[in-house]
Amino acid sequence: MKTDELVRMLAADATVEAAPARQMVRAAIPAVILALALFLALVGVRADIVQALGSPRFWLKLIVCGALAATATGALLRAARPQPGLGRWGAWLWLPAAMLVVAVASELVVLPAQQWGAAAIGHNATICLLLIPTLAAAPLVASLLVLRRAAPARPALAGAVAGLMSAGVGALLYATHCTDDSPLFVALWYGCATAIVVAIGALAGRRVLRW
Amino acid sequence: MRADEREAEWAAAMRQAIGGDAGAYRGLLTALGGWLRIRMRARLAHSGCQDLDAEEAVQEALLAIHLKRHTWRTGEPFTPWVAAIARNKLIDQLRRRRRRAEVPLDDFLEEEFGSAPAEEPGTGLDVERVLGSLSERQRGIVRLVAIEGHSARDAAGQLGMSEGALRVALHRCLRGLATKLREGDS
Numbered sequence: 021m022k023t024d025e026l027v028r029m030l031a032a033d034a035t036v037e038a039a040p041a042r043q044m045v046r047a048a049i050p051a052v053i054l055a056l057a058l059f060l061a062l063v064g065v066r067a068d069i070v071q072a073l074g075s076p077r078f079w080l081k082l083i084v085c086g087a088l089a090a091t092a093t094g095a096l097l098r099a100a101r102p103q104p105g106l107g108r109w110g111a112w113l114w115l116p117a118a119m120l121v122v123a124v125a126s127e128l129v130v131l132p133a134q135q136w137g138a139a140a141i142g143h144n145a146t147i148c149l150l151l152i153p154t155l156a157a158a159p160l161v162a163s164l165l166v167l168r169r170a171a172p173a174r175p176a177l178a179g180a181v182a183g184l185m186s187a188g189v190g191a192l193l194y195a196t197h198c199t200d201d202s203p204l205f206v207a208l209w210y211g212c213a214t215a216i217v218v219a220i221g222a223l224a225g226r227r228v229l230r231w
Numbered sequence: 232m233r234a235d236e237r238e239a240e241w242a243a244a245m246r247q248a249i250g251g252d253a254g255a256y257r258g259l260l261t262a263l264g265g266w267l268r269i270r271m272r273a274r275l276a277h278s279g280c281q282d283l284d285a286e287e288a289v290q291e292a293l294l295a296i297h298l299k300r301h302t303w304r305t306g307e308p309f310t311p312w313v314a315a316i317a318r319n320k321l322i323d324q325l326r327r328r329r330r331r332a333e334v335p336l337d338d339f340l341e342e343e344f345g346s347a348p349a350e351e352p353g354t355g356l357d358v359e360r361v362l363g364s365l366s367e368r369q370r371g372i373v374r375l376v377a378i379e380g381h382s383a384r385d386a387a388g389q390l391g392m393s394e395g396a397l398r399v400a401l402h403r404c405l406r407g408l409a410t411k412l413r414e415g416d417s
Binding site: 021022027032035036100101103104170171173230 | 249254256257260261264289293294295298304311312319336355357358373376377378382386398401405409
């Protein structure tokens with residue numbers, strides 16, 4: 021086919037998709053509803069939620085997870101573009117990590133050394149490792165579907181960032197169920213769960229996000 | 232034309248195109264074709280791939296620019312966005328031939344190519360071969376729109392379909408083309 025002929029075909033095709041950000045908003049609604057329904061059906065909010073609301077450790081957990089979901093959403097929209105790199109969003113991604121490091125450091129100061137181990141191991145490690153990826157599944161699939169229609173410069177990176185965002189959403193929900201509030205537990209087990217989702221996202225991204 | 236003038240002109244044309252101005256879009260794609268042709272030829276030669284059909288690379292890039300144009304934000308510079316898309320498609324093509332796939336983005340933004348007239352276009356994509364086989368309807372669309380240059384409305388009339396149905400079929404055909412090209416990679 022001559023290039024002129026292809027150009028005529030392209031010019032006759034007036035179908036323009038919605039911008040990736042708009043598609044992301046549309047996809048987020050069913051994904052979050054699904055994750056929330058799954059969360060309520062499987063475990064629900066912790067029984068002592070009212071007392072928990074008075075605990076700074078509980079709030080810290082929510083803030084770190086929320087910051088992860090928010091900064092990763094920004095990075096995700098950047099990763100959806102054909103120009104490589106994450107721009108300033110790459111730096112913003114360090115915010116939740118830095119918050120967690122400060123929280124862990126404070127905990128180590130506040131808590132006697134004999135209690136460090138117990139606080140880190142907690143009571144919910146297994147369920148944490150299972151539930152965060154489970155709750156992250158719907159947001160991950162939704163964001164990969166949107167990325168597929170965009171033009172991510174680095175498919176594996178875009179998939180990893182989608183995993184990071186989804187893990188943030190999953191962790192935010194799970195954090196309202198889990199009674200282990202120590203930053204030591206959060207850093208260890210939420211961290212592992214997030215790594216699992218990021219790895220799944222990167223592998224899936226490499227396979228399905230090429231364009 | 233100076234680079235900043237060209238940038239302003241192209242960005243304006245792309246905005247018109249997204250607004251539905253097929254004429255402005257056709258002009259833009261033709262200009263982009265020339266711009267890409269010089270760069271694809273130079274880059275393929277530099278990578279020791281003179282044997283590759285530069286026109287195929289140009290067409291793949293144009294197809295990607297078309298299908299991914301919603302990822303261009305109307306306020307951002309247009310030329311770097313085009314260069315990023317073109318670079319991605321060229322890397323794909325080099326990888327397909329197992330060539331070293333490092334292409335600096337600056338290669339596309341380089342202005343030192345001069346305005347040497349593009350050579351006679353090569354063969355380009357073999358749509359029929361890439362898509363496996365075209366349905367009767369797709370073949371009709373390709374013939375009327377691409378080769379004979381009819382508008383979507385005229386072509387729909389001649390094929391006895393609604394304009395909407397033709398547009399859907401045309402869009403599917405182009406997306407299918409991109410999918411097949413990508414699958415051919417792996």
